[in-house]
Amino acid sequence: MNKAELVASVAKSAGTTKVKAEMVLNGILETMVKTMREGEKVSLLGFGTFSVVQRVQKKGRNPQTGKVLIIPAHKAVKFKPGKTLYGRVQ
Helix, strand or coil, rough: CCCCHHHHHHHHCCCCCHHHHHHHHHHHHHHHHHHHHHHCCCEEEEEEEEEEEEEEEEEEECCCCCEEEEEECCCEEEECCCCHHHHCCC
8 A cells, every 4th residue: 555545545534535545644654753752752553663773883894795884873763563563453
């Protein structure tokens, strides 16, 4: 499912227009990004928790050439599914 399909599904289930559903979805996503950028977690009860983790610098290898390269330290988004979500998709 891509974003357009998600917007259409949300609009249909909420009984609203796609334009309004997309505005709400964009607002939710922007708020989540802002919150994680500030170093906080985003927890959605029954769905899961989004957080930002710091990855350390490490050595990697180019699979085509075999050359060793350094992967710099960086931040990454981590998602941990909640028990309800985990149980519903199995």
